[in-house]
Amino acid sequence: MPLRFLLLFSAAALQIGCGADPSPPSAPSPSAPPLPAPPPPAPEAASEKGRMVFIHGAGNGKDAGEITAHEAGCQKNELASCHALGLALMTPKDKEGDNNKRAFAAFEKGCQGGYAPSCNGLGVMYIQGMGVPRDVGRAMELYKKACEGEVSTACLHVAMAYEEGRHVTADWPAAIRFYESACAQGATQGCNTAAKAFAEGDRVARDPEKARKLYDRGCQEGDEDACKERDKIK
Incomplete structure (x- = not known):
């Protein structure tokens, strides 16, 4: 048998699986019952x-x-x-x-x-x-x-209580500390309140750089007023 014919035969055998019957198509599986909705x-x-x-x-x-x-x-x-x-x-x-x-x-x-x-x-x-x-x-x-x-809201609860003397003895420096904590967690009310105090030296040592950083954090959280106040500080 010519070599060319043998090569063609071998190629054909690889393509058709050496004459093996093709596997019958698998029967479609019955539809599974719907899963219960997950809890909220x-x-x-x-x-x-x-x-x-x-x-x-x-x-x-x-x-x-x-x-x-x-x-x-x-x-x-x-x-x-x-x-x-x-x-x-x-x-x-x-x-x-x-x-x-x-x-x-x-x-x-x-x-x-x-x-x-x-x-x-x-x-x-x-x-x-x-x-x-x-x-x-x-x-x-x-x-x-x-x-x-x-939990930033909890920090704000404490800060406002110290600021207003509500439920506790009024303590402005303590209020500022908790406003700063709220700011660190992304609460812009905390950022703006603490920043204003440091910018103006309101019952705390005036610290424009600290005020700028606090306003900047509020700005990063999307508070446009914080951005404007930050840009006013030289």
Whole structure:
């Protein structure tokens, strides 16, 4: 047999699989039943660090599905779920109601586990007397703890209390320290208040360079007024 023919035959054999029957097409698999919808996501700690974390949009205990989902997560010691459960249950118009007692317990579990936003939530519960007797001293302790955990709103709570002498003895230097902490976490109110004090020497040593840096941080967070004030400092 000529060599040319052998080479052509070999090439053809490789292409058709040496005469093997092609595999029959696989039968389509039956459609799988749809998966159940995942539970509503609980707030992530990372998303709350360095940002304004308001205890807002109290759920008033109305969304039973959300409450059930977060309660299940909290029972598994998922602290973000405990925090979300507290938010879902908060009911400002019924301070002594069962919803607030359950919200308090959820925030307490989160805070004791080291979830700083829940310490801020507990502070709100104490300051408002929701689910627990009103205790402003305890609220301030919790706000400070949350501030140390980089919850900027908690830092602002403490700063304003010291500035206004609300719940504590007025202490402007302490207020400035907490405004600076809030600024470091991205709260422009803290940046602007502290910067203004240092720019004007308002009950603190005048420090234009420090004021410029604080305004610059506020500017980086998108506060146009902070940008303008920064640019005024020479």
